[in-house]
Amino acid sequence: MKKLINNPEFVVEEMLEGVVKAHPKYVRKLEGFNVLVRTNSPVQGKVALVSGGGSGHEPSHGGFVGKGMLDGAVAGAVFTSPTPDQVFEAVKAVNGGAGVLLVVKNYTGDIMNFEMAAEMAAMEDIQVASVVVNDDVAVENSTWTTGRRGIAGTVFVHKIAGAAAEAGKSLEEVKAVAEKVIANVRSMGMSLTPCTVPAAGKPSFELAENEMEMGLGIHGEPGTFRDVIKPADEIVEHLVDKILADIDYNGSEVAVMINGLGGTPLMELYIMNRKVSSMLEEKGIKVYKTLVGNYMTSLEMAGGSVSILKLDDELKELLDATADTPAFVQL
Amino acid sequence: MKKLINNPEFVVEEMLEGVVKAHPKYVRKLEGFNVLVRTNSPVQGKVALVSGGGSGHEPSHGGFVGKGMLDGAVAGAVFTSPTPDQVFEAVKAVNGGAGVLLVVKNYTGDIMNFEMAAEMAAMEDIQVASVVVNDDVAVENSTWTTGRRGIAGTVFVHKIAGAAAEAGKSLEEVKAVAEKVIANVRSMGMSLTPCTVPAAGKPSFELAENEMEMGLGIHGEPGTFRDVIKPADEIVEHLVDKILADIDYNGSEVAVMINGLGGTPLMELYIMNRKVSSMLEEKGIKVYKTLVGNYMTSLEMAGGSVSILKLDDELKELLDATADTPAFVQL
Amino acid sequence: MIHRDLLLKMIEEITMVIGANKQYLTDLDQTIGDGDHGINMDRGFRAIKDKVEAVKDKDCGTILKTVAMGLISTVGGASGPLYGTAFMKAGQVVANKMEITAEDAVKILDEAIQGIIARGKAAQGDKTMLDALIPAYDALKAAVEEGEPLTNAMGKAVEAAEGGVAYTKTIAAKKGRANYLGDRSIGHQDPGATSSYLMLKAIYDVLTREA
Amino acid sequence: MIHRDLLLKMIEEITMVIGANKQYLTDLDQTIGDGDHGINMDRGFRAIKDKVEAVKDKDCGTILKTVAMGLISTVGGASGPLYGTAFMKAGQVVANKMEITAEDAVKILDEAIQGIIARGKAAQGDKTMLDALIPAYDALKAAVEEGEPLTNAMGKAVEAAEGGVAYTKTIAAKKGRANYLGDRSIGHQDPGATSSYLMLKAIYDVLTREA
Ligand SMILES: Nc1ncnc2c1ncn2[C@@H]1O[C@H](COP(=O)(O)OP(=O)(O)O)[C@@H](O)[C@H]1O
Numbered sequence A, B: 001m002k003k004l005i006n007n008p009e010f011v012v013e014e015m016l017e018g019v020v021k022a023h024p025k026y027v028r029k030l031e032g033f034n035v036l037v038r039t040n041s042p043v044q045g046k047v048a049l050v051s052g053g054g055s056g057h058e059p060s061h062g063g064f065v066g067k068g069m070l071d072g073a074v075a076g077a078v079f080t081s082p083t084p085d086q087v088f089e090a091v092k093a094v095n096g097g098a099g100v101l102l103v104v105k106n107y108t109g110d111i112m113n114f115e116m117a118a119e120m121a122a123m124e125d126i127q128v129a130s131v132v133v134n135d136d137v138a139v140e141n142s143t144w145t146t147g148r149r150g151i152a153g154t155v156f157v158h159k160i161a162g163a164a165a166e167a168g169k170s171l172e173e174v175k176a177v178a179e180k181v182i183a184n185v186r187s188m189g190m191s192l193t194p195c196t197v198p199a200a201g202k203p204s205f206e207l208a209e210n211e212m213e214m215g216l217g218i219h220g221e222p223g224t225f226r227d228v229i230k231p232a233d234e235i236v237e238h239l240v241d242k243i244l245a246d247i248d249y250n251g252s253e254v255a256v257m258i259n260g261l262g263g264t265p266l267m268e269l270y271i272m273n274r275k276v277s278s279m280l281e282e283k284g285i286k287v288y289k290t291l292v293g294n295y296m297t298s299l300e301m302a303g304g305s306v307s308i309l310k311l312d313d314e315l316k317e318l319l320d321a322t323a324d325t326p327a328f329v330q331l
Numbered sequence C, D: 001m002i003h004r005d006l007l008l009k010m011i012e013e014i015t016m017v018i019g020a021n022k023q024y025l026t027d028l029d030q031t032i033g034d035g036d037h038g039i040n041m042d043r044g045f046r047a048i049k050d051k052v053e054a055v056k057d058k059d060c061g062t063i064l065k066t067v068a069m070g071l072i073s074t075v076g077g078a079s080g081p082l083y084g085t086a087f088m089k090a091g092q093v094v095a096n097k098m099e100i101t102a103e104d105a106v107k108i109l110d111e112a113i114q115g116i117i118a119r120g121k122a123a124q125g126d127k128t129m130l131d132a133l134i135p136a137y138d139a140l141k142a143a144v145e146e147g148e149p150l151t152n153a154m155g156k157a158v159e160a161a162e163g164g165v166a167y168t169k170t171i172a173a174k175k176g177r178a179n180y181l182g183d184r185s186i187g188h189q190d191p192g193a194t195s196s197y198l199m200l201k202a203i204y205d206v207l208t209r210e211a
């Protein structure tokens, strides 16, 4: 395991210290908890957004705490959903009286831990609502199963619902716009290499030199199938075809995110974007905005995901709104 | 070689197409050249900044083309300085009548190719000045040798000289402030893994599971020495000690950049920053601003560098100025 | 009959067994999940040590609730809330009691399972911890109802749990992360079912050793 | 005497030899540089093919300048401007000439070397292409002055260049990327010296073959 760390047991705590030292203007850490909140939390009268999950997805979610996006981010152990008490602490710290929206990614652990936190908050009469992001089309959606995972599309929820909250919308309205994003965003990813959870000390799976995993999430897990490595254009074609087959994007305007999983250079993400944009152009789908970079990572995994969000006027306006966070700034 | 690419021969061209598709608001490509310029180039009456170098350092330099930073970026083949005609073309395209500053990193190839481009520009009566960034303290500085390399500290030059140009300063003034940054910034890097130039098809060097290279640049080359992997804090200590030994930072305010080489997760960069900031605190050096992320990469190399820039009031003001580029936005 | 002190020994034994199997459980989770189950469980049980120590003179209900709260606030992931809920429900069964009878034991396992189902919405056959726990419960209940001594009954429960773990190898997951793998999860043993089995086995080992 | 058509054959031969040694030169550069020298040189010589074809009926000076411009605008890195400058200077020596005499050849190598020094500011012993070229020049000059036929003289130049390449193994680099390695560059052969040797050797091979 080759990592720039000190002790696998303390990676999350040490990382958070480093974040706070780097961005005191944006975030502070709740003493005794692995929770980052806006330096000026709670923002009185504003709906607050709290997200989080296991660590190892940086800049998600702490990097998106700031004006126009999140109010708080809860950092679990690496790839492990945070515990309810941590989430609850975040909720208390950011609640400015207008209620708190929990943005949860659809994983059994996240769902249950955030749900328990919401129960705790309800007991203290804090108004809490939740949305569950499940954008990953690699996984079959079914009420009989765990359902689709939440992956990089979550960042669009942070951005857009965060802008709505900043604009003074009510908890109900912010929740509704978050749900609109969730209903309209789809993603799919792939990887060329596994990654190593520091405490596990060895790679999450093994891949031959000519193999890749298609349809995988952001927790170092294997994908839905293994294949021989194809040229970038063919890989992108598969990802985009799966996405476009899931909801009707015909004639619509979209936002695109080419998300790196942590170990893939920007060069390759842009090569992916070249194909994504040409495919969408061919199909008459208009790209309104494109994000390329490491937004929702899986430690040092090499690979990437494509997310496509169908826009309407409301979503466009909120997507364009100013944001000022450590990892996402927009004028 | 595991890469999300199509053909090693066309990675630069395909990447640039992807960049332009992603960021039409910021950049356009000069037809027939691997040059990105601001969409609205030339900006009349403003000093223009052109930088560039081999590709594989993304987001450097194309990602920093935009308001408050560069006007043009020239992309050579991977790790290969661009040719003079390409640089010359960039100069012509961005020249708004107030002259062009070339920001060159100190590599023999870059120096010579930019110099030849400057000679071509001079022949067409375009006012051109150059600065050479050489921030890497891993390398001995001497007039008898190639001298120190230019690495991540270059991004501070882009930011600060770019802000000066945006503020309407003259070519001479912009050059002077760029030189002030160069005189006050020092960097040093290390890596845990090599990287693979697409056209070479195999890693630039080999490292055992427990080895790292200390003091290396951004071209996949080996460092000044090889060592067994140490805890992050010890590695950082070495890097920062070398930096602080080079110029007198005593009692000053500084800007810090923890730069990822491409394959290292943000988590580890923040763990590095924790130690950097505590070392500076101990020594009474005040951190004014910190940047953490992949700014000047070496393809998918795992590792990072630390840069420390000594600030004065002028540099602070310019560092804080608004910037709006694909990879660096500041309100 | 399990006296409070024996219960404490069982918790210690579970902590030890989970620690010894940290890598094993993590390996299982790397194959079909995200490779943290052993790390999570070990972190949780190590964290409860001091907390349990602080209530070691209290009743069984308090001890079990202390375990529950400790697991909930340190394990995280899917297994944290699930095992936390299970111990919470178990504690409610023996609130204010200094001893656990065989009948209590049956009730505890029942309530624990109901808690897991309520929280996780999985069913038997979904390739989860329930596939170890439900057969264990059935076996325990039958044996206790037939009047077998608790140790024997627990032995049968452990056997049934072991069978359940083996069964998880034959099915595709419908719940938890392994579900994402689709049929690729077939052939691999569920980590949560395995940790459930290990915990039951630890309890049984204490019973036989101390009997 | 090298007629224009022979010069064209030499350029073709160099292109072929560089192509055949692309991997070799890149490997050398991976060891002490950034692993692109073979790729750069091969890209450059492949790119000049059509350009040279377009001026194949022109004089030697025009042909060499065409090579120079082609290399300058496609090779990049350190070797692009250096070899580009070298060919440019060479072209100036034989401007408007349809043939290159032995004395011209000496002058060409001299001017090329001066151009490289002016552009790159390196000296002999810095572990660069100059360590192949300067000994080659000295040998060529001496042999031509002693009246040896050009082919023989060129043979001696190639030998001297080979010796220069071997010498680069024994020294630490003072210029180019290999300088960053400090003493770690000792023991490794300079890629640019090697490509210089290969080009001289290609010229010599054409001379002997066509003689
Ligand atoms: N809905 C559920 N109901 C019951 N058990 C579940 C459920 N989801 C997951 N599990 C159990 O949890 C185990 C995984 O736990 P763990 O690895 O600690 O959490 P995570 O999956 O969040 O990483 C699985 O092996 C499975 O036995």
Ligand SMILES: Nc1ncnc2c1ncn2[C@@H]1O[C@H](COP(=O)(O)OP(=O)(O)O)[C@@H](O)[C@H]1O
Binding pocket: B079, B080, B081, B108, B109, B110, D029, D033, D034, D035, D036, D037, D038, D040, D041, D076, D077, D078, D079, D080, D082, D116, D120, D121, D122, D127, D128, D129, D130, D175, D176, D177, D190, D191, D192, D193
């Ligand atoms: N200042 C210099 N003068 C002469 N030759 C040089 C100089 N710097 C580098 N070289 C030569 O260039 C070669 C490297 O070329 P190349 O790999 O193509 O460029 P780069 O070093 O920019 O990657 C070196 O092996 C050396 O022979």
Ligand SMILES: [Mg+2]
Binding pocket: A054, A079, A080, A081, A109, C034, C036, C077, C078
């Ligand atoms: Mg987990």
Ligand SMILES: [Mg+2]
Binding pocket: B054, B079, B080, B081, B109, D034, D036, D077, D078
């Ligand atoms: Mg190079």
Ligand SMILES: [Mg+2]
Binding pocket: C029, C033, C034, C035, C036, C037, C077, C177
């Ligand atoms: Mg797990």
Ligand SMILES: [Mg+2]
Binding pocket: D029, D033, D034, D035, D036, D037, D077, D177
């Ligand atoms: Mg090179």
